[in-house]
Amino acid sequence: MRLNTQIIGALLLTGAAITAQAADPASVNGKPIKQSLVDYIVKDATARGQKVDDNIRAIILNKLISSELxxxxxxxxxxDKQSDFLAKEELMRRELLVNSYLQDYIKKNPISDATLKSEYDKYKAAMGDKEFKASHILVKTEQEAKDVIAQLAKGGDFAKIAKEKSLDPGSKEKGGDxxxxxxxxxxxxxxxxxxxxQKGSYTTTPVQTQFGWHVIKLEDARDAQPPAFxxxxxxxxxxxxxxxxxxLVADLRAKAKIVDNSKTAVK
Structure with missing residues (x-):
């Protein structure tokens, strides 16, 4: 005995509908809480090292129900129709999209160990083969630096002068160390x-940088000890x-047609 093909089709469609409904773990006022949302949260938590059991899944579902309400x-x-909300929604969506793309780009263009090793060699070269332990006294003008040098020449205590006169808040209270x-x-x-x-000596001529004028004392020196790779x-x-x-962003900007209408014309 043959079943009517229309009846079979109807049964298949009904079964598919029941399966789709069962796939979502809950609904709120007729709106489903999607299984895909639960799965994503579980996946993210697992990736961060959290063990997800049935109790955690229940907590996740309960929070999704509350947030949906x-x-x-x-x-x-x-x-959801207000302008501030719509602007914020657009910015958050764009930020999520940008971050997802950049993460994917990094994943597809990994930094090789050979490149890292080469960068490490450059880092060590920039560090130099010596390390120094020094103190300094930072003042505002060249004349003030000369006055400090004159005090030191008369036997003044470097650390004491640094505490009194140095403008560097990071080292002042440590005697310029x-x-x-x-x-x-x-x-x-x-x-x-x-x-x-030389070890124990100080600069007899003021040293100028963008921070001001320095009098520097070399406390000690040693061979460089760069951190391990x-x-x-x-x-x-x-x-x-x-x-x-x-x-990547610079290349995208270079290829894009960007029109900036925000700047007003100079009158």
């Missing part, structure tokens, strides 16, 4: 002056990825 009330009050640093960590006029000093690997990767994304 509030969202429906917000829609009833017309908040800057700790250990590689030459690359300081602006060039400062590092050049330090590298010419594994310790700075992630930092180097982040730096290279930032450069990579900046270049």
């Amino acid at each position: 509030v969202a429906q009330e917000a829609q009833k009050s017309g908040l 800057l700790g250990w640093f590689p030459p690359a960590a300081m602006v060039k006029p400062f590092s050049d002056a330090v590298s010419k000093l 594994d310790k700075v690997k992630d930092e180097l990767r982040n730096s290279l990825q930032k450069q990579q994304l900046e270049k």
Whole structure:
């Protein structure tokens, strides 16, 4: 005995509808809480190392139900039609889209270990082969720096003068102590002056930088001790990825037709 093909089709459609309804774990005033939302939250939590069991799934579903209830009330009050909300919604959607694209770009264009190692070698070269421990007294004018040098020449205590006169808040209370640093960590006029000093001596000529005038004392020097590759690997990767994304945006701007109508004409 043959079943009518129309009846079979109707049964299949009914079964598909029942399956679709069952796929969503809940509904609020007739609006379904999509299983895809639950799945995404579970996936995100799992990726962050959280163990998701039935209890956590129930909490996730309960929060989605509560948020849907509030969202429906917000829609009833017309908040979703207000200009501020629409602008914020557009900006958030754009930011999400941009971040998703940039993450995907980084994933598809990974920084190789060879590139990281090359960057590390450049980093070590920039650090130099020496590290210095120095103190300084920062003042506003060249004459003030000369007066400090004159005080030191008469036997003045460097640390005491630094506490009294230095304008550098980071080192002033420590008697001008800057700790250990590689030459690359300081602006060039400062590092050049330090590298010419003998241990225990200070600059007899004021050193000018964009921060003011310095009197510098070399406390000690040693061979450079750069951090191991594994310790700075992630930092180097982040730096290279930032450069990579900046270049991507610059290239997109270069190829795009951008019309800026915000600037008023100069009269």
